[in-house]
Amino acid sequence: MSLFTTDLSILWPALIAGLLVSISHVPLGQQVLSRGIVFIDLAIAQVAGLGVIAASGFGLPIEGWGAQAAAGTAALAGALLLTWTERKRPEVQEALIGILFVLASTAQILVLANDPHGGENLKDLLAGQILWVSTEQLVRTAVLTALFSVVWFLWREKIGRIGFYVLFAVVVTASVQLVGVYLVFTTLIVPAVATYRNAANRQLVLGYALTIGSYLAGLAVSVVTDLPSSAVIVWTMALLGLFLHLATKATPRPAEA
Amino acid sequence: MKTFIRGWLAALALCAALPAQAELKILATTADWGALASELGGDRVNVYTATGALQDVHRVEAKPSLVARARTADLLVANGAELESGWLPILVRESGNRRIQPGGTGYFEAAAQVALLEKPAKLDRAMGDIHPQGNPHLHLNPRNIGPVAKALTARLVALDAANAAVYQQRGADFAARWAQAIARWEAKAAPLKGVPVVVMHRDQAYLCNWLGLKEVAAIEPKPGVPPSAGYLGQLVTQLGASPARMILRNAYNDSKAADWLSKRTNTPVVLLPYSVGGTDGARDLISLFDDTLDRLLAVKP
Numbered sequence: 001m002s003l004f005t006t007d008l009s010i011l012w013p014a015l016i017a018g019l020l021v022s023i024s025h026v027p028l029g030q031q032v033l034s035r036g037i038v039f040i041d042l043a044i045a046q047v048a049g050l051g052v053i054a055a056s057g058f059g060l061p062i063e064g065w066g067a068q069a070a071a072g073t074a075a076l077a078g079a080l081l082l083t084w085t086e087r088k089r090p091e092v093q094e095a096l097i098g099i100l101f102v103l104a105s106t107a108q109i110l111v112l113a114n115d116p117h118g119g120e121n122l123k124d125l126l127a128g129q130i131l132w133v134s135t136e137q138l139v140r141t142a143v144l145t146a147l148f149s150v151v152w153f154l155w156r157e158k159i160g161r162i163g164f165y166v167l168f169a170v171v172v173t174a175s176v177q178l179v180g181v182y183l184v185f186t187t188l189i190v191p192a193v194a195t196y197r198n199a200a201n202r203q204l205v206l207g208y209a210l211t212i213g214s215y216l217a218g219l220a221v222s223v224v225t226d227l228p229s230s231a232v233i234v235w236t237m238a239l240l241g242l243f244l245h246l247a248t249k250a251t252p253r254p255a256e257a
Numbered sequence: 258m259k260t261f262i263r264g265w266l267a268a269l270a271l272c273a274a275l276p277a278q279a280e281l282k283i284l285a286t287t288a289d290w291g292a293l294a295s296e297l298g299g300d301r302v303n304v305y306t307a308t309g310a311l312q313d314v315h316r317v318e319a320k321p322s323l324v325a326r327a328r329t330a331d332l333l334v335a336n337g338a339e340l341e342s343g344w345l346p347i348l349v350r351e352s353g354n355r356r357i358q359p360g361g362t363g364y365f366e367a368a369a370q371v372a373l374l375e376k377p378a379k380l381d382r383a384m385g386d387i388h389p390q391g392n393p394h395l396h397l398n399p400r401n402i403g404p405v406a407k408a409l410t411a412r413l414v415a416l417d418a419a420n421a422a423v424y425q426q427r428g429a430d431f432a433a434r435w436a437q438a439i440a441r442w443e444a445k446a447a448p449l450k451g452v453p454v455v456v457m458h459r460d461q462a463y464l465c466n467w468l469g470l471k472e473v474a475a476i477e478p479k480p481g482v483p484p485s486a487g488y489l490g491q492l493v494t495q496l497g498a499s500p501a502r503m504i505l506r507n508a509y510n511d512s513k514a515a516d517w518l519s520k521r522t523n524t525p526v527v528l529l530p531y532s533v534g535g536t537d538g539a540r541d542l543i544s545l546f547d548d549t550l551d552r553l554l555a556v557k558p
Contacts, residue, residue, distance in 0.1 A: 010324045013351075112482050131319030132347045219321075228318035 011219050013133045014229060018215030020141050021175045021187050024148045026207040028168060029192035036094055040082065041184050043097045044169050045176045046104035047078035050111070057111050071173050078104070079169035083162050130179045131229050137178055144174050179230065186234045187211055194241035198248055206244065214240050281417050284323075284330040284357070286341050287314050288533040289396045290367055290405075292542050294334050296431050297410055301420045305330075310534030311509050317344045327352035330363070332416055334409065337366030338373060338393035362415055368393060370408045371401045374462050397531070398463035399439050399546055406431055438543050446550055453501040455492075455518065457510045460531070464505075464549070473501050476514045484514075496522040503527045503556050508535035527552050 032038055051074020052067050060066055078100065085096045148171055151159060159167065175184050191207035198206055217240070218233030225232070280303040285291035291306035298304070305326040308314045314336070317323070327333075327348050335341055349357055349364075356363035373391025395401045410428030414421045450469035456462075458477045465472050474492055477484055484492075496518075504526045506515040512526075519526045529549050530539035538548035 010321060010328065109482065112479075113485065129319040129344075131321065131324050132344070132351055134347065134351050223321045226320055226322045228320055230319070 010131070011223065013135070013138060014130045014219055015215055016138055017130055017133045017141070017178050018183075018187075018219075018233070019212065020138070020145045021179055021184065022208060022211035022215070023145050024152070024171045025175065025184065025187040026191045026211055027152060027204060028171065029188035029190075030196075030203060030207070031164065032168075032188060033192040033196060037097055038189050039094070039101060040097050040168065041172050041176075041188055042181060043082075043101040043104065044075050044078055044172045045181050045184070046101055046108070048072070048075040048169075048173045048176070050074055050104045050107050051077075053108050053111050071177075072170065075169040075173040076166060079165035080162070083165045086161065086165075128175075128177045128180045129230065130183060130233070133178055141174050141178055144171065182234050183230050186237050190237050190241040194245045195248075197245070206248070210241055210244055211237065281332060281413065281420075282326065282330045283332045283334055284326045285334040286345060287336055287396075288535075289542065289545070290334045290336060292533040292545075293402065293406060293409065294332075296542065297406060297424065297427050298413060299423065299427055301417065301423055302413070310530070310532040310539075313509055314340055315343055317341075324348070324352070327357070328354050330354060330357050332363050332365060332412065333357040334365045335367070336393055336396070337368030338390040338395070340368075340393035362412065365409060365412050367401075367405045368395060370405045371395055374466060375459065392459055392462050394460045395463055397461065398467040399435070399442065400467065401463065402542065403432065403435055403439075406435065434543070438546070442546055442550055445554070449553055452503075453499070455496070455501045455504040455524065457506055457515065460507060461505050461529070464529075468553070473499070476504075476518060489518075492518065493521050496524065500524065503553075505529055507531035525556055527556055529553075 032040060048071040051070040051072075054074070055066065055070035060070065082093075082097065082100070086093045089096065148167060151163070151167060172184060175187075179187075191210050192203075194210055195203040195206045214237035215233055218236035219229060221227075221236060222229040222232040280301060281298065283291075283294045283298065283302050283304045284307065285294050285304055286307045288306055288308065288310045291304050294302060294304045305322070307323055308317055330352075333349065335345060349359070354363075355361070358364060368390065373393070373395060376391035377389060396405075406428065410424055413424040417424070446468050451471055453471045453473045454465065455474045455476060456465065456472050458475050458479075462472070464470070474495060476492070478488070500522065501524055504515050504519055504524050506512065506526050506528055508528060508530050509532070515526045518524070528536070529552060530536040530545055533539055533541060533545050535545075536548055536552075538551070539545040
């Protein structure tokens with residue numbers, strides 16, 4: 001029995017992390033999909049990583065709050081840049097996001113090449129792993145998610161384009177460190193794609209059901225098979241998402257509800 | 258869903274509970290220290306290894322069994338010197354397992370038992386050494402394994418007094434076998450002394466130091482950062498003027514860079530296991546060095 005409780009307690013932080021990420025990413029993902037900018041999270045994550053590496057290149061301390069400030073500042077700068085490009089060149093916004101991703105990734109290589117401190121550890125600084133989420137990270141993300149929910153669900157009409165990009169940058173910078181970039185992308189995009197043909201007022205509920213079910217089932221399968229949890233959850237969500245999409249295909253309107 | 262998980266967890270708990278006796282639970286970070294713990298503990302210990310031989314120990318994928326073992330381990334056998342700094346501190350801190358916290362009897366670091374190579378004389382960021390404590394890949398000099406084994410035996414005795422005699426017996430047995438093996442290896446490896454070699458980066462330093470191999474160049478001087486075009490050009494020119502006998506590549510390194518340089522300079526690549534399990538021949542610590550030497554001597558007659 002004690003081993004049973006031990007095992008369960010391993011999963012709690014991961015499950016809470018998954019739920020917190022879902023709360024913000026499912027609605028954000030619907031926006032991202034309808035704007036046609038699905039790779040924006042990868043670009044923002046790379047820009048945030050570049051911020052940390054650049055800060056250490058200037059000799060700034062990169063532990064704790066220093067890294068957070070550097071990552072957040074860079075992500076915000078990236079978000080503002082994307083707001084500007086969407087206004088100036090809306091027809092190629094997705095391509096510009098792709099270019100930003102490649103530029104931010106290669107800039108890291110260039111900065112590190114001249115940084116004698118090198119840095120395999122630096123590169124991984126922002127790569128979270130869902131199983132070793134710390135309590136401190138959970139608290140921080142919970143506060144952030146609460147703030148997000150207030151802004152998003154109460155004032156979404158008022159925040160405009162800049163507000164969307166800024167909110168997105170802050171949320172993704174935190175979630176990438178919590179669960180890693182694969183899970184961030186999956187939680188953002190898979191529910192949005194799985195439910196885009198459903199009635200607008202049901203998409204959010206179905207999306208939440210899908211992510212919660214996927215984190216639960218994915219973690220359970222990961223325990224049974226002892227495979228890396230992030231990858232298992234990604235596959236679980238993709239398969240359950242496909243199932244959800246096909247199962248609700250015949251009812252584009254909420255007729256059967 | 259909840260009952261589903263509970264069912265699976267209960268089944269898992271049963272499976273895990275069956276073989277578990279009063280064995281000492283050990284979490285080793287690398288295959289090599291895992292192999293040493295098994296040699297010294299025999300059937301009195303249950304060893305879990307965090308990384309496979311072909312994995313880069315700098316990064317680790319979080320598996321449930323790894324977190325579970327961190328929570329229940331009696332002893333953590335780590336390499337230390339920042340080899341696992343990307344993941345181990347978080348794992349240990351979040352495990353909530355008081356026994357394996359740094360400084361306690363359940364926390365063992367191999368690097369603390371020997372003198373490390375490349376330790377900077379003064380700590381200066383501008384010098385740019387990545388490992389301020391020295392080069393962490395110490396297990397590739399078998400003369401380092403002896404002191405680590407001795408210290409680990411003492412730790413096993415301290416943690417599990419009931420089996421003290423067994424550990425001491427096994428420790429003495431291992432020390433004798435190891436001393437014999439070192440004498441055999443050093444006699445066999447005599448022709449390798451002074452042979453010029455190219456390494457991937459600094460992870461072969463202890464092997465070269467032990468065998469007297471002369472490191473004339475490194476393909477990737479900064480781990481994780483691809484070398485520049487200028488550097489590679491200079492490398493080809495340098496090796497054209499004074500050729501190396503072989504390019505050493507570890508089993509976990511990507512083969513592209515070594516193969517590229519091999520073609521340009523007509524220097525053979527020697528694949529080395531680096532770690533227990535890195536090649537089919539390297540099944541335990543003794544065969545790790547047997548296999549390494551066989552591969553090196555196959556090129557240099």
